[in-house]
Each structure stands twice: as structure tokens, then as C-alpha cells.
Amino acid sequence: MISLKEIDKIYRSSRGDETVALKGISFDVEEGEFITIVGPSGCGKTTLLKIIGGLIPKTAGKIYLDGSEIAGPNPKIGLIFQSPVLLPWRTIYENIMLPVDVRKAPRKEHDRWARELLELVGLTGFENYYPSELSGGMQQRAALCRAMINNPSILLMDEPFGALDAMTRENMNVWLQRIWLESGKTVVFVTHSIPEAVFLADRVVVLSSRPGCIDEVISVDIPRPRSINVMTTEQFGAHVQTIRTKFGSEGALD
Ligand SMILES: Nc1ncnc2c1ncn2[C@@H]1O[C@H](COP(=O)(O)OP(=O)(O)O)[C@@H](O)[C@H]1O
Ligand SMILES: [Mg+2]
Structure with missing residues (x-):
């Protein structure tokens, strides 16, 4: 449904400084899939979501929605940010x-x-x-x-529960899963919480620190609907550990 091919993003300041935010990002999102994107602060998660949403231009690469190139905001795409604004x-x-x-x-x-x-x-x-x-x-x-x-058939969510307390956040995750199961929408969800990423995902896209590159894509085959208790299972713990190990050399995510 969404297809990203070799996306690069370079920000240029008025003084001429360059920040390479994303480098060579390629992945596909299937219709009805729940994709989470996890990575350290500043690795380009928000940038990536804004590019998919057609809010900012990419520097290089191609991005397709149902086979057509995304050139700007699209009514098929709904966006949700960290603060509800x-x-x-x-x-x-x-x-x-x-x-x-x-x-x-x-x-x-x-x-x-x-x-x-x-x-x-x-x-x-x-x-x-x-x-x-x-x-x-x-x-x-x-x-x-x-x-x-x-x-919209696609929801792009940028750390939507980041400002909430831990318990409300868990409830929101269970609730979002239910809405997604009932609505059949395609979701791309950005977070820097590894457990949240694993809990919600069909697949977790793991980004490395800046410039954001895809480190690995991990399939989470835990049956749905998932209750918050799956977080205590060995299978869940193993997924979290796999991702955490990747960030080991960079310290905690936040
Ligand atoms: N409008 C902008 N102009 C210049 N640099 C930016 C802009 N937006 C983000 N950046 C830089 O790009 C990098 C990625 O930012 P961002 O996508 O917000 O990361 P994340 O959401 O993963 O924390 C950071 O180094 C940030 O400072
Ligand atoms: Mg961000």
C-alpha cells in the first residue's frame, strides 16, 4: 500500500549547514498492517512520518501510495502528533x-x-x-x-501517547489495538518506547541513530488481540531484548 524506496532527507539551514536526517530508507507497508518505527531521539522518526504524510519534501528517493507517487497531503492519510493540538x-x-x-x-x-x-x-x-x-x-x-x-485508510501516529502517564499509556495501547482490529486501517506508529513498539506491531522497523537508517525489521508473531499481560511473556521479552541490544552501544533510547 505504501512503498518507500531509498528515501534520503537532508535539512539545510539558512547558514548553509546540513543535517542528514535520513539515509536510504526503504520498506513497504501492507494494507491493514500495523507498523511501528522505533529509534533513538533525533534519528529522524518525525521526519520520516512527515515525508510519508506529504508534509515536507524528501531530498532523494521515491514514495508510493497505492502505486502513485506521494506529492503532498493526501485525504487518504490521517496524522496524529504527540500533543493533541x-x-x-x-x-x-x-x-x-x-x-x-x-x-x-x-x-x-x-x-x-x-x-x-x-x-x-x-x-x-x-x-x-x-x-x-x-x-x-x-x-x-x-x-x-x-x-x-x-x-482515511492510513493513520500516521507520531509518539501519540508520549506525554501520558504509564498506566494511561498502557490503556491507550490496548484501546488503539482494538480500534485498529475493528477498523482495518493501516497504521504507521512512531515511538521511542521499545515495549510499546513490540506490543502494537505486526512489524517493528528499527532505526539507527542519525542519520536514520533501517537497522532491522522485526516481525512480531504474538496472536491478537494482545492483552497487556503479554508483556510478561518470554516471547515478548525476547523481542524487546533483541531491539534493546541494538541500542546497547548507544545507551537508552531516552
Ligand atoms: N526543520 C528542521 N530543520 C533542520 N533540522 C531539522 C529539522 N527538523 C528536524 N531536524 C533535525 O533532523 C534530525 C531528525 O529529527 P526528527 O525527525 O525530529 O527526529 P526524531 O523524531 O527521531 O526525534 C535531528 O537532528 C533534528 O535536529
Ligand atoms: Mg520526533
């Missing part, structure tokens, strides 16, 4: 409708889907609340609704 003066419902308003499409046609999404993420009854009245986890779930309102 909801507009404080809009209610939850109005925030979810933002992409509809931006397209100047009638809200009425999307009302039912918006309410189904709210139900799916457990926010029914909070439509008319303002973001500041919701917890961080609830705000992030509202951001997910907003990303899904135009019904």
Missing part, C-alpha cells in the same frame, strides 16, 4: 469537525460518523466540553477522532 476555543465536537470545515464540506453529512467515532473512543457525552475540561488521554482520543473524520 486541539483548538481551545472549539468544543470537542467542533474540533473533530475542523477538517470538515476546512474542506468547506457540510457538517450535517459527517454528523453521524462523528458521533460513531465519539462512541468508539468512549467520549460520548463530552461533545460540548472544551479541551481544557478533558484529561490528556481523552484529548488524544478526540484528536484521533479528528484524524478519522474524513475516513
